[in-house]
Amino acid sequence: MATDQTDFQKQFEEWKAFTEKLIAKYPEKKEVFKTSSGIDIERLGHPERVDQTYMDKLGLPGQYPYTRGIQPTMYRGRTWTMRQYAGFGSAEETNKRFRYLLDQGQTGLSVAFDLPTQIGYDSDDMMAKGEVGKVGVAIDSLDDMEALLRDIPLDKVSTSMTINAPASVLLAMYIVVAEKQGVSQQDISGTIQNDILKEYIARGTYIFPPKPSMRLITDIFAYCAEHVPRWNTISISGYHIREAGSTAAQELAFTIANGIAYVDAAIATGLKVDDFAPRLAFFFNGHNQFLEEVAKFRAARRIWSKIMKERYGAKKPKSLQLRFHTQVAGSTLTAQQPDNNIVRVTLQALAAVFGGTQSLHTNAKDEALALPTEDSARIALRTQQIIANESGVTDTVDPLGGSYYIEQLTDELEAYVFDYIQKIDDMGGAVSAVEQGYMQQEIHQASYVTQKKIESGEEVVVGMNKYKLDDEPKPELHRIDPELQRKQIEKLETLRQKRDESRASARLEELRSGAKGDQNLMPLIIDCVRDYCTVGEICGVLREEFGEYTGI
Amino acid sequence: MKKIRVLIAKPGLDGHDRGALVVAQALRDYGMEVIYTGLRQTPQQIVAAAIQEDVDAIGLSCLSGAHNELFPEIVSLLDQRQAGDIIVVGGGVIPWEDIPFLESKGIQKVFTPGTPTKDTAIFIEKAVFERDGIQKTEKEPPKKIDHIGIAVSSLEEALPFYVNQLHLKLEAIEEVPSEGVKVAFMKIGESRIELLEPMSEESPIASFIKKRGEGIHHIALADDRIEERLRELSANGVRLIHETPVKGAGGANIAFLHPKSAGGVLYELCEKDTKEEE
Numbered sequence: 001m002a003t004d005q006t007d008f009q010k011q012f013e014e015w016k017a018f019t020e021k022l023i024a025k026y027p028e029k030k031e032v033f034k035t036s037s038g039i040d041i042e043r044l045g046h047p048e049r050v051d052q053t054y055m056d057k058l059g060l061p062g063q064y065p066y067t068r069g070i071q072p073t074m075y076r077g078r079t080w081t082m083r084q085y086a087g088f089g090s091a092e093e094t095n096k097r098f099r100y101l102l103d104q105g106q107t108g109l110s111v112a113f114d115l116p117t118q119i120g121y122d123s124d125d126m127m128a129k130g131e132v133g134k135v136g137v138a139i140d141s142l143d144d145m146e147a148l149l150r151d152i153p154l155d156k157v158s159t160s161m162t163i164n165a166p167a168s169v170l171l172a173m174y175i176v177v178a179e180k181q182g183v184s185q186q187d188i189s190g191t192i193q194n195d196i197l198k199e200y201i202a203r204g205t206y207i208f209p210p211k212p213s214m215r216l217i218t219d220i221f222a223y224c225a226e227h228v229p230r231w232n233t234i235s236i237s238g239y240h241i242r243e244a245g246s247t248a249a250q251e252l253a254f255t256i257a258n259g260i261a262y263v264d265a266a267i268a269t270g271l272k273v274d275d276f277a278p279r280l281a282f283f284f285n286g287h288n289q290f291l292e293e294v295a296k297f298r299a300a301r302r303i304w305s306k307i308m309k310e311r312y313g314a315k316k317p318k319s320l321q322l323r324f325h326t327q328v329a330g331s332t333l334t335a336q337q338p339d340n341n342i343v344r345v346t347l348q349a350l351a352a353v354f355g356g357t358q359s360l361h362t363n364a365k366d367e368a369l370a371l372p373t374e375d376s377a378r379i380a381l382r383t384q385q386i387i388a389n390e391s392g393v394t395d396t397v398d399p400l401g402g403s404y405y406i407e408q409l410t411d412e413l414e415a416y417v418f419d420y421i422q423k424i425d426d427m428g429g430a431v432s433a434v435e436q437g438y439m440q441q442e443i444h445q446a447s448y449v450t451q452k453k454i455e456s457g458e459e460v461v462v463g464m465n466k467y468k469l470d471d472e473p474k475p476e477l478h479r480i481d482p483e484l485q486r487k488q489i490e491k492l493e494t495l496r497q498k499r500d501e502s503r504a505s506a507r508l509e510e511l512r513s514g515a516k517g518d519q520n521l522m523p524l525i526i527d528c529v530r531d532y533c534t535v536g537e538i539c540g541v542l543r544e545e546f547g548e549y550t551g552i
Numbered sequence: 553m554k555k556i557r558v559l560i561a562k563p564g565l566d567g568h569d570r571g572a573l574v575v576a577q578a579l580r581d582y583g584m585e586v587i588y589t590g591l592r593q594t595p596q597q598i599v600a601a602a603i604q605e606d607v608d609a610i611g612l613s614c615l616s617g618a619h620n621e622l623f624p625e626i627v628s629l630l631d632q633r634q635a636g637d638i639i640v641v642g643g644g645v646i647p648w649e650d651i652p653f654l655e656s657k658g659i660q661k662v663f664t665p666g667t668p669t670k671d672t673a674i675f676i677e678k679a680v681f682e683r684d685g686i687q688k689t690e691k692e693p694p695k696k697i698d699h700i701g702i703a704v705s706s707l708e709e710a711l712p713f714y715v716n717q718l719h720l721k722l723e724a725i726e727e728v729p730s731e732g733v734k735v736a737f738m739k740i741g742e743s744r745i746e747l748l749e750p751m752s753e754e755s756p757i758a759s760f761i762k763k764r765g766e767g768i769h770h771i772a773l774a775d776d777r778i779e780e781r782l783r784e785l786s787a788n789g790v791r792l793i794h795e796t797p798v799k800g801a802g803g804a805n806i807a808f809l810h811p812k813s814a815g816g817v818l819y820e821l822c823e824k825d826t827k828e829e830e
Binding site for chain 2 (some may be wrong): 048369371447
């Protein structure tokens with residue numbers, strides 16, 4: 001490349017000018033940032049002369065390849081969204097916890113659904129026994145969704161929903177609740193996880209086989225591109241892949257390979273890449289090895305922007321930007337000496353912040369034992385508030401960028417990921433690799449190696465295989481109302497009596513014929529939920545038409 | 553001998569199978585035959601699979617909080633189908649306060665997060681052997697010489713020879729009040745030399761030195777199934793000084809065999825918590 005050195009300097013000066021203009025419009029949190037000693041904090045640390053290598057590898061924040069972040073000012077402009085995943089028991093109880101968290105300064109909602117909801121069973125289904133309201137809130141129908149979101153202004157709060165196989169159904173309910181609040185679907189914002197491939201790989205809440213599942217996903221892409229423009233239609237998740245025991249490189253590689261599969265599927269249905277790519281979001285794990293984690297997030301951005309640009313020819317900057325949510329690693333929490341988990345969470349969260357996350361969930365200390373209590377949930381939120389408000393790490397963009405070690409790790413992770421992607425491409429892409437069990441095997445091997453290292457003491461887990469206590473105090477734990485399933489079943493019975501039964505079954509039949517053809521199912525599902533068809537009924541129809549995935 | 557067969561099962565809707573898969577693999581590595589059910593099994597399916605596969609034990613894994621409903625149902629279905637002799641254990645995210653309830657419902661043991669997989673394997677093996685009234689036929693010997701104990705009148709006088717002449721590294725000096733001794737450990741290869749100094753006239757080491765002078769006192773064998781071995785030795789008529797293990801240096805479980813049964817040599821069996829070892 002014969003680009004003149006002065007070109008880079010010029011590009012850099014242009015970036016500075018652009019950033020100043022941006023700040024004039026959207027001011028940073030302070031006019032000047034200073035350290036305790038009065039030293040000016042630069043917006044961006046950088047080498048004295050930016051050269052080709054610097055521009056190719058790191059670039060400038062807000063510019064391709066986005067290694068240093070997706071915005072020019074990052075947290076000086078706006079802190080990440082503090083989004084604590086919560087949900088348990090009934091819709092009413094969860095609504096109370098949501099309002100508590102919003103009062104405590106949380107800035108976005110994140111809904112955990114119970115397993116029957118996630119797998120498309122009503123609370124009175126035989127398969128739901130023992131599971132109703134346990135790992136999240138039980139939602140059977142629009143009635144429950146209205147109770148869940150009561151008095152929460154859906155035009156102001158953005159909501160993330162961890163829902164995959166029945167994502168269309170829950171999104172449909174959210175749209176209808178907003179409609180009843182007088183908020184148009186054009187104005188709601190949030191995220192559905194909607195990432196079925198990692199369900200087959202690692203998380204296990206699949207319903208349908210891969211092909212119809214991919215159709216449901218691309219139907220959502222198409223519907224939202226037109227009608228729900230502020231909604232993130234998928235959150236491509238490495239989180240659960242890592243929780244299942246993968247390495248950092250595998251987390252990145254498999255997530256991005258899945259991302260490629262979704263982009264391919266959407267393009268195959270005739271969507272244009274720049275129409276849906278800006279609404280793709282990612283979700284990563286914040287794990288223990290601090291510096292590798294920081295490098296992982298930076299590498300993720302660089303890899304994705306290269307793929308979108310070079311492989312798909314995407315043009316819009318927003319299509320090239322990898323935006324991500326981070327949750328710290330639940331699997332690193334110990335049941336022993338649970339207070340130590342607060343420290344683990346702090347370090348993991350800090351790595352995510354150094355990595356430039358857009359939103360963050362910090363785990364509660366007691367999650368290896370049960371769902372969090374209100375106290376432990378508050379400490380978890382406070383942890384990120386302390387990082388944001390007290391540590392000063394938000395005052396400069398990508399503070400670790402340029403560290404020899406961080407850059408080396410970033411490069412090596414990138415190389416690892418492109419190797420894996422090549423391998424997966426050779427297998428016919430992520431869907432086919434999943435069907436062959438390739439990722440599952442890789443992850444299992446890695447997790448067994450970790451387990452062996454922990455048991456031999458080679459990998460130290462403080463308080464568990466070293467520095468143990470003989471007499472562990474027993475902490476207070478959160479309990480779920482054991483009567484909940486019965487109450488939820490009663491609610492369902494009442495619902496079925498009061499709704500217009502003939503309308504409900506007509507809607508389900510319309511959905512069935514839609515499923516047999518190839519029209520977009522999203523409008524049909526919205527009609528179903530509006531007439532109070534349940535999650536189990538809607539998924540039941542789709543089960544009959546699409547079949548069920550039973551694992552490999 | 554026939555291999556122990558175990559069904560690892562995921563009852564309910566929980567999709568977290570990392571633990572189940574790791575335990576399945578560890579039990580296989582331990583020498584058991586393991587069948588894994590896959591996700592989302594109803595209690596009926598699990599019981600049917602267990603009976604059809606003729607397993608000795610079922611390991612249940614649940615991280616979703618549905619254990620109180622699902623685990624007991626499996627035990628009672630096994631009873632109804634005259635398969636109550638199948639040993640049922642469980643693990644996952646199980647609050648400590650639920651464990652007594654589960655045990656009262658026939659779950660023989662609940663393994664919480666952080667349990668070494670070997671503990672699970674040993675528990676299952678023991679429970680199956682006890683149920684079948686069989687002795688472990690493959691007799692495993694002790695693992696290695698853990699240390700050689702040498703009686704000295706004074707550590708201060710004895711140590712310079714080891715440290716300065718043999719260049720061994722002194723690891724720790726510790727008092728073991730139960731034996732009335734102060735001991736010094738030095739690592740040599742995979743074993744150690746232990747010097748024992750009596751802390752009082754009543755110490756067994758004091759009487760040993762009085763009777764036989766300073767010198768080799770005992771040989772300690774590392775063992776990872778000390779209680780079982782003591783029972784076995786005792787049943788075979790070997791005289792024991794300790795019928796059950798006591799706490800020795802470094803928190804290890806130890807027991808001495810009587811020299812009358814061991815050709816005049818005093819043997820110690822010693823079981824250390826391997827995780828504590830550096």
